[in-house]
Amino acid sequence: MTTLLEEQVQAKVDLPLLANIHQAVELDEYYVMGHRTCAGCGPALSYRLACKAAGPNSIFLGPTGCMYVANTSYLCVPWAVPWMHTQITDAGAVVSGISAAYEARIRKGKYKGTFPNIYVFAGDGGSSDIGIQAASAMMYRDHDAIFICYDNECYSNTGIQTSAQTPYGAWTTFTPPGPKIPEAKKLFPKDFARGMIALHPAMQYAAAASISYPVDYMNKVRKAANIHGAALVHVHAICPKGWGLRANQVLLCGKLAVETGTFHLFEYENGEYTYQYQPKAFKPVTEYLKIQDRFAHLKPEHHQKIQEFINQGLKRCGIKIPVEAV
Amino acid sequence: MANEDVKVGRQAEEDKGALGDSRPGTIKFLTGLGAAAHALRMADIDVASSYPIRPYTGVMMMLSMMAARGELDLEFVHGEGEHGQLGIAHGASSAGARAMTGSSGVGVVYAMEVYSPISGGRCPVQMVIADRTLDPPGDFGSEHTDALSTRDQGWMLGWAHTPQEVFDNTLMYYRIGEDPRVYLPQMNCQDGYFISHIPQRVVVPTQEEVNSFLPPLEFPDALDPLNPLGHGPQIFPGQGHVLEATRVNAMMGTFPVIDEVVNDFNKRFGTSYDPFVEQYKCSDAEYVIFISGGHAFTGKFAVDHMREKGMKIGLVRTRWVRPWPTDYLADILSKFKAIGVVETNNSFGAARQCGILTLEVATTLYQCDNKPVLTAFMAGLGGEVIRLDEFYYMGDVLKDAAAKGSTERTAYWIGFHNV
Amino acid sequence: MKTRFKKYTVEIPEEMAIPFAGIVESPKPNGEQPMMLTGGWRIYRPVIDSEKCVMCKSCVLACPDATVLLVDGGNKIGFNLDYCKGCGLCTWVCPVNAIDRVPELDFEDGVPFQDALFLLPHVEALYAD
Ligand SMILES: Cc1ncc(C[n+]2csc(CCOP(=O)(O)OP(=O)(O)O)c2C)c(N)n1
Ligand code: SF4
Ligand code: SF4
Ligand code: SF4
Ligand SMILES: [Mg+2]
Numbered sequence: 001m002t003t004l005l006e007e008q009v010q011a012k013v014d015l016p017l018l019a020n021i022h023q024a025v026e027l028d029e030y031y032v033m034g035h036r037t038c039a040g041c042g043p044a045l046s047y048r049l050a051c052k053a054a055g056p057n058s059i060f061l062g063p064t065g066c067m068y069v070a071n072t073s074y075l076c077v078p079w080a081v082p083w084m085h086t087q088i089t090d091a092g093a094v095v096s097g098i099s100a101a102y103e104a105r106i107r108k109g110k111y112k113g114t115f116p117n118i119y120v121f122a123g124d125g126g127s128s129d130i131g132i133q134a135a136s137a138m139m140y141r142d143h144d145a146i147f148i149c150y151d152n153e154c155y156s157n158t159g160i161q162t163s164a165q166t167p168y169g170a171w172t173t174f175t176p177p178g179p180k181i182p183e184a185k186k187l188f189p190k191d192f193a194r195g196m197i198a199l200h201p202a203m204q205y206a207a208a209a210s211i212s213y214p215v216d217y218m219n220k221v222r223k224a225a226n227i228h229g230a231a232l233v234h235v236h237a238i239c240p241k242g243w244g245l246r247a248n249q250v251l252l253c254g255k256l257a258v259e260t261g262t263f264h265l266f267e268y269e270n271g272e273y274t275y276q277y278q279p280k281a282f283k284p285v286t287e288y289l290k291i292q293d294r295f296a297h298l299k300p301e302h303h304q305k306i307q308e309f310i311n312q313g314l315k316r317c318g319i320k321i322p323v324e325a326v
Numbered sequence: 327m328a329n330e331d332v333k334v335g336r337q338a339e340e341d342k343g344a345l346g347d348s349r350p351g352t353i354k355f356l357t358g359l360g361a362a363a364h365a366l367r368m369a370d371i372d373v374a375s376s377y378p379i380r381p382y383t384g385v386m387m388m389l390s391m392m393a394a395r396g397e398l399d400l401e402f403v404h405g406e407g408e409h410g411q412l413g414i415a416h417g418a419s420s421a422g423a424r425a426m427t428g429s430s431g432v433g434v435v436y437a438m439e440v441y442s443p444i445s446g447g448r449c450p451v452q453m454v455i456a457d458r459t460l461d462p463p464g465d466f467g468s469e470h471t472d473a474l475s476t477r478d479q480g481w482m483l484g485w486a487h488t489p490q491e492v493f494d495n496t497l498m499y500y501r502i503g504e505d506p507r508v509y510l511p512q513m514n515c516q517d518g519y520f521i522s523h524i525p526q527r528v529v530v531p532t533q534e535e536v537n538s539f540l541p542p543l544e545f546p547d548a549l550d551p552l553n554p555l556g557h558g559p560q561i562f563p564g565q566g567h568v569l570e571a572t573r574v575n576a577m578m579g580t581f582p583v584i585d586e587v588v589n590d591f592n593k594r595f596g597t598s599y600d601p602f603v604e605q606y607k608c609s610d611a612e613y614v615i616f617i618s619g620g621h622a623f624t625g626k627f628a629v630d631h632m633r634e635k636g637m638k639i640g641l642v643r644t645r646w647v648r649p650w651p652t653d654y655l656a657d658i659l660s661k662f663k664a665i666g667v668v669e670t671n672n673s674f675g676a677a678r679q680c681g682i683l684t685l686e687v688a689t690t691l692y693q694c695d696n697k698p699v700l701t702a703f704m705a706g707l708g709g710e711v712i713r714l715d716e717f718y719y720m721g722d723v724l725k726d727a728a729a730k731g732s733t734e735r736t737a738y739w740i741g742f743h744n745v
Numbered sequence: 746m747k748t749r750f751k752k753y754t755v756e757i758p759e760e761m762a763i764p765f766a767g768i769v770e771s772p773k774p775n776g777e778q779p780m781m782l783t784g785g786w787r788i789y790r791p792v793i794d795s796e797k798c799v800m801c802k803s804c805v806l807a808c809p810d811a812t813v814l815l816v817d818g819g820n821k822i823g824f825n826l827d828y829c830k831g832c833g834l835c836t837w838v839c840p841v842n843a844i845d846r847v848p849e850l851d852f853e854d855g856v857p858f859q860d861a862l863f864l865l866p867h868v869e870a871l872y873a874d
Contacts, residue, residue, distance in 0.1 A: 025802045025815070033811045033828035034778025039786060040832035045809035056774065057551050059421075069560055075763075076780040077556030080771050082549045084420060084447075085558035087439055090413030093405070097373060097417025097425065098549060100401035104372035104423055108399055110542065111422070116551045134413060137406035214806045248833030248846075251807060448766040509766075547768050554771035561767060568763045571755035581750040653749045 015055060015222040024215050027052045028080075035078040037070040040247025042238035042254065043150045045211045047071075047121060050148055050235075053218035054225060056081060058117045059098060063091035063131060065123035066157040066239075067150065091120040092134030092147065099143040117225040118145040124165040125155045128192040132164075139200040139230045146224045147232050149192060152239035160242040164190045167262075168309065169302050170294045172242070177297040184297060188309055193234035194317075197268050206232040206268040212254030213265060216276055220267065236263045244293020256288040261310050261323060275319060282323045285310055349596040351529040358521035358620075361489040361528050362428075362454045362514065363388035365496035367398045368536040372423035375414035377405040379433040380466055381518035382456035386428065408433040412440035412453075419449035419511075420557060422548030424500070427451065430518060431458030434472040438479075444511050445480030446573060447558060450503035450543065451511040452496070453481075456522035457619075459708050467709010468518035470619060470671040474647065474682050480573055482512040482580060483648035485619035489526045492516050494599070497540055498591050504543050505583045510576055517620035517670075518709065531595055539594055577649050584646070602651040603658060604643040607633060611640030613664035613698075613724035616687060618644050621668060621705070621712045628717030639721050647683070652690050659687065660694035663728035666720050666738075670706040678702070678736035701733040705740035712740065719744040777828065783810070787831030789846035790855070793822045797843035804835035804844060 018024045030051035037044035047067055051060070058081045062068040068085055071078055086094040098118050105111035120135075127135050127149035135147055154172050155161040161174040168188045171177060175185040193208050205227045209217035217235055224231035236257055238250045245253055257263040261282035267274050285307045289295040298306075311323060356364065362385045366374075376386040392398040401418075405411035411427045418425035429437065434455060444451055459469040470485070477483055482503060486492040492514070499512040516522055547555055561569060588601035606626050608614060615625055622643045632639045642658060642665075644651065659665055669681030677685060680702030691697055703720050705712045719740070727733045735743070757763075772778050791813075804822060805813045813835050816823035822844075836844040849855040 021802055021806055025805045028774045029776075029811050030774055031811070032772050032774075032776050032778060033825060034772070034781040034783070035810070036781055036783065037809065039830035040834055041809050045807070045834075048809060048811055049806070059549050059551060061417075072556070072559030074560050074562040074780075075565065075767070076769055076778055077559050077771060078778045078781070079556060080554060080774040080776065082551060082554045082771070083556050084549055085443075086413070086416075087443060090409060090416075090440060093410040093413025094417035094420075096403055096410075097375065097414035097419070097423075098421040099417075100373045100403050100414065101418040101421035101423035101425070104399065104401040105421070108370075108372065110372070111550075113550070113552055133406055134410050137410055140406075141404065246833075247830075248837045250832075251834055251838055446766065547765065556769045556771055558767055559769055561763070565761075565763055568757060568761050569767060571757055572763060572765075575754045575757075578750045578753045582748075649750075652753070 014226040015053070017219045017222060018215055021215055024052070024218055027055070030054065030056065030058070030080040032078050032080060035071045036073050037066065038241050038247070040240045040250045041066070041070070042211050042240070042250050043067050043123070043152050046150045046217070046235045046237040049211065049214050049218050050119065050121065050221050051079065051081065053221040054081070054117055054119060057114065058119060059083070061086050061091050061095055061118070061120045063120070063122045063126040064088040064157070065126050066152070067121055067123065069157050088126045089130050090134045091122050091126055091131055092136070092138035095120045095145045095147070096138045096141060096143045099145045103144070115144065120145065120147045122147070122149055123156070124149060124151045124153060124192070125163045128190050129164040136196065136199060139196060139203050139232065142202060142229045144228055145230060146221070147230065148221070149232070149234045150237040151192070151234060152237050152242060153189070154239065154242045156239050156242045165192060167306070169298050169306055171297065172294070182297065182299065183302045193232060196232055200230070204229050204231065204269070208234045208236070208264055208266050210236040210254045210258055210263060210265060211238065212251045212258065216265065242294070244296065245291065249291060253288070253291060256283070256291070259283045260285045260288040261314050261319070261321070262288055264317060264319070273317070279321060282314070282321060284324055284326045286326055349529045351531040354528050354530050355525045356489050356493070356528040357384065357523050357525045358486070358489045358492045358516040359384035359456065359523070360388060360525070361493035362496050362516070363392065364530055365493045366426055367392050368533055369424065369497060369500055369540055370398070370542075371400060371426050373401045373403060373415070373418035373425045375403045375405045375411040375425070375427045377408055377411050377429070377433065379430045379458070381458060381468070381522045382428045382430040382454060384522065385454050408437040409440060412437040412444065415451040415453070416440060416444045416447065416449055419444070419451045419545070420447060420549050422543065422545045422550070424543045425451050426454065428454035430456050431472045432461050435460065435475055438476065441476050441479035441481055446569070448509035448576065449511060450500070450509055452499055452503065453511065453513050455513055455515045456518045457515060458518045465708055466518070468520055468620070469707055469709055470515070473513055473515045474671050476513065477648050477682070480510070480577065481648065482510055482577070482646070483515065484513070484646040485515045485517070486521065487620050487622040487643060489521060490528045492521065493528050493530070494591065494595070494597065497536060498587055501540050502580060502583050502587050505587070506544070508576060508580050508583050510580065515619070521620040535594065539591065580649055600645070602645055602654045604645060605658060606641040606643065608640035608642060608658070610638060612638040612662060613666075613728040614640040614642050614662050615668060615717070615720060615724070616642045616644070616659070616665050616683070617668040618647060618683060619670060621670060624712060624714060625668070625717055628714050628721065631714070632718060632721045637721055637725055639724065650686055650690070655687070655690050656694050659691060659698065660696045662698045664699040664724045666701050666703050666724045668703045668705050668712070668720070672704070672707055680704075680737045699727045699731060699733055701727065701735065702737040703740055704737050710741060716740050716744060777825075782827055783830050784827045787829060787849050789831045789833060790826065790849050790852060791824050791829065791831070791835055792845045792847050793824070794843045794845065795821050797841050798822055799841055801840060803838045803840065807834045807838040809834065
C-alpha cells in the first residue's frame with residue numbers, strides 16, 4: 001500500500017502554474033508556523049511561499065544566515081520536507097552533490113522514488129558574496145536543482161552588516177553614516193541575477209521576483225523547478241529589522257521597490273528577458289527611500305545619485321518606461 | 327593508465343605485512359593512485375568530486391577514464407575548488423550515495439571549513455590524500471602536515487605505506503566508516519610521489535570477493551522526500567558539549583569495528599594486517615623507529631641492514647592517527663628503551679619543537695610506568711627523500727640513547743646534524 | 746583489548762541525549778512546530794470583521810508565519826494566536842480593512858509586551874534631541 005505522500009512524491013509531473021491567489025492558497029504548507037524569525041520577516045514569507053509552491057517532492061538546503069538560525073533555534077525545524085543546513089559558503093556545492101547522488105542512485109537502481117526538486121535557499125551573502133563561487137559552479141555544471149537567493153540586502157543574522165547587495169546610501173553596522181562619510185555605504189550593489197545569467201549562458205531559466213507579488217513569485221519557483229537543469233530565482237525579501245521598517249510596512253516596501261524601478265521583476269527564458277511590471281511611469285525613488293530608517297540620514301543629493309543609478313539601470317536593461325519627476 | 331598491468335622483469339620486494347604468502351587475485355602493477363582508483367571502482371562509488379592539484383590528481387584522471395569507458399557508473403562532478411569538492415561529497419553522502427573526493431597540500435587546507443560539518447553530519451565520505459608540502463613556496467614534495475592539520479575535525483585518518491595497502495585500506499575504510507556503529511568520514515592517505523607515483527605489485531581480488539566484503543551503503547537518515555527529516559538545526563545552548571561527546575564516542579567506538587573489519591579482511595583476502603599498529607622486528611628490539619606512512623618502506627630495509635650489523639632495532643608503524651590507538655601503542659612502546667619518531671610534518675613552535683606525532687606519542691607514554699627516551703627526527707620535510715643512510719644515522723642516535731638513557735637533542739633535523 | 750577504548754568514551758545521561766547527528770523529525774504538512782511558540786511576541790492582535798471580509802484571501806498568502814487560517818469550512822478567516830506574531834501584514838494587505846489591530850492588553854488573555862519599537866541606533870539618536 002502506498003501512502004499519500006508516496007503517491008504525491010512518486011508521480012513526478014511538472015508543477016502546474018497558478019492562475020490566481022485562490023489556487024495558491026489551496027496548496028499545502030510545508031514551511032509551517034513555529035519559527036523565530038522577526039515579526040513581519042520578508043525572508044520568512046519568501047520561504048513559506050517557496051515551500052508552498054514546491055510541494056512534497058522537495059529537499060531544501062539552508063546555508064547559514066537568518067533563514068537557518070532563526071528557523072531552527074533550537075533543535076527543531078519548521079519544514080515538513082527534508083531540509084539540511086549547509087555552510088554559508090558551500091550551498092551550491094552541497095546541492096550539486098545531492099543532485100549528483102540522485103542521478104547516480106536512480107540510474108543504478110539504488111533509489112526507487114522519483115527525482116526530487118532540490119532547492120538552495122540562500123541569503124544575499126550566501127549567494128552573491130561568500131557563497132558566489134559555489135553558486136556559480138552549480139549553475140555552470142547545470143545540476144538539476146534550483147538556487148533561490150532571498151535578498152534582504154544585508155548580512156542580517158550577524159547584526160545587519162553590508163553585503164555585496166546592500167544598496168548605496170544604506171546604513172548598516174559596518175557602514176554607519178558620520179560627518180566624514182555622510183552617505184553611509186558608498187558602493188553600489190552587485191546585480192546578482194543578471195550577473196549569473198551573463199556568466200552561465202547555458203542556464204535555461206532565471207527570474208527575479210518579490211514577496212509583494214506572491215503568485216508571480218510562486219509561479220517563478222514552479223517554473224524553475226520544472227526545468228531539467230540549474231535554475232535561479234532571486235527574490236526581494238524585505239528585512240524590517242535591517243531596513244528600519246515597522247513590521248507591517250514590509251509588503252508596502254517591497255511594492256515600492258518594484259514601483260520605483262529599484263527592483264525589476266523579470267524572467268529570463270530562451271535567452272530573452274521579459275518584465276512583469278509594466279507601469280506607465282515609475283515612481284521617484286524618494287518614495288521608496290523615505291519610509292526606511294536605513295536611508296534616514298541621506299541628503300537630497302544622495303537621493304539624486306540613487307535615482308541616477310536606477311535610471312541607468314533601466315536604460316541598461318532596455319526598459320523604456322519613464323520615471324515620474326519628483 | 328600507462329602504469330597498469332605492466333610486465334616488468336623486477337618485482338618489488340614483497341611486503342609480508344601487506345601480502346600473505348598465498349594471496350589470491352590478479353596481479354597488477356599499480357601506483358598508489360592507481361591502486362586507489364581500482365579499489366574505488368570495485369567499491370562501486372556513486373559520486374566523485376574532483377579538482378586538480380599535484381600529486382593526487384592521477385586518481386581523478388583514472389576515475390574519469392573509467393567512467394568514460396563505462397567501467398564504473400559514476401557521477402564525476404568537477405569541483406570549483408577543494409572547498410566545493412568537499413561540499414559536493416557532503417551533499418552526495420547525505421543523500422545516500424557512496425561518495426569520494428581527494429586532494430593534496432594547500433588543497434586539503436583550502437577545504438578546512440567543511441571537514442567538521444561532514445563528520446558532525448556523520449557522512450561516511452572517503453577522501454584520498456596524496457600528501458604535499460604546504461606553501462610557501464610551491465613545493466611538490468610529500469609532507470604530512472596537510473592531512474595532519476585536519477586531525478581535529480572528526481575524520482578517521484591513517485596512512486598506507488605501499489600501493490597494496492592503499493588498495494586494501496580503500497575498501498576497509500569504507501566498510502569501517504559506513505558501519506552503522508560508526509558513520510564517519512575517512513581520510514585515506516598516502517605519501518605523494520613515494521607511494522602515489524611509484525608502481526608496485528598489487529594483488530586485485532575479484533569483484534565478487536569485494537562485494538561480499540563491502541556491502542552497499544545503507545544510510546538510514548539520507549535526505550529523501552519520502553522520509554522528511556531536518557539535518558543540522560541549531561542546538562540548545564546546553565547541548566553543544568553533548569553533541570561533541572557523541573562525536574567523541576563515535577570516534578572511540580571505531581576501535582572494535584576496526585578490529586573486526588581488519589580481521590575479516592585478513593580472513594577473506596589472506597592478508598595479515600594488524601588492525602592498528604604494525605610492528606616490524608620488534609619482538610627483541612631495544613629501541614625503535616616510530617613512523618606513519620610511506621617512508622616506513624625504506625625504514626624496513628634500513629632496519630634489516632642494521633639488524634644484520636647486530637643492532638637491536640625495530641620499527642613501529644601506526645596505521646591510524648585518528649583514532650589514535652593509545653592503549654595498543656602504550657603496550658607496545660613502553661617496552662623499549664628509546665623511541666625516535668620520524669615526523670614528516672612540522673608544527674612551528676610545538677613543545678620541544680618536535681612535530682605533531684611526538685606530541686601524541688609523549689602523551690601516550692606519560693601514563694606508562696616505563697618511560698623510554700623519546701626524541702623526534704624531523705625528516706622528509708618539504709618532501710625530501712629519507713635515505714637509507716639517514717635511517718642508519720637515526721639508528722645510531724637511538725642506540726646511543728638507549729645506552730645513555732638520554733638524547734642530546736629533543737628533535738634531530740635530518741639533513742643537518744647527520745652531514 | 747577490544748573494550749579498553751571505553752574509558753575514553755563519555756557516558757551521556759539519558760536526559761541529556763541528543764538525536765544522532767542532530768537530525769530531527771520534520772513537522773507534518775499544514776502542521777506546526779510546537780517547540781517554537783511565538784504568540785507571546787504579539788503587541789497587536791489581528792481581529793477579523795467577517796461582515797466586511799470579501800474572502801479575497803490576500804491575507805492568507807501575506808502572512809510570514811502561516812497563521813492566517815481558513816476556518817468555518819473554508820468560508821471565513823481566522824488566526825492561530827499561539828503563533829501569530831502580530832506583524833500586521835494581514836491588516837495592511839486587506840483591500841477592505843476587514844482586519845483590525847487591537848492592543849494585546851485589551852484582551853483578558855492578552856500577552857504582556859514591552860512598549861519599545863525597534864529603532865536603529867542612529868535613528869534613535871535623531872528622536873532623542
Ligand atoms: C564562513 C563563515 N563566515 C561567517 C559566518 C557568519 N555568518 C553567519 S550568518 C551570516 C550572515 C548571512 O547573511 P545572508 O546570507 O545575507 O543571510 P541573512 O542573515 O541576511 O538572512 C554570517 C556572515 C559564517 N557562518 N560562516
Ligand atoms: S533580521 Fe531580518 S531577515 Fe532576519 S529574521 Fe529578522 S526580519 Fe528576518
Ligand atoms: S498579524 Fe502577522 S503573524 Fe499575525 S496573522 Fe497577521 S500576518 Fe500573520
Ligand atoms: S484580505 Fe481582507 S477581504 Fe481578503 S480574505 Fe483577508 S480579511 Fe478577507
Ligand atoms: Mg542577507
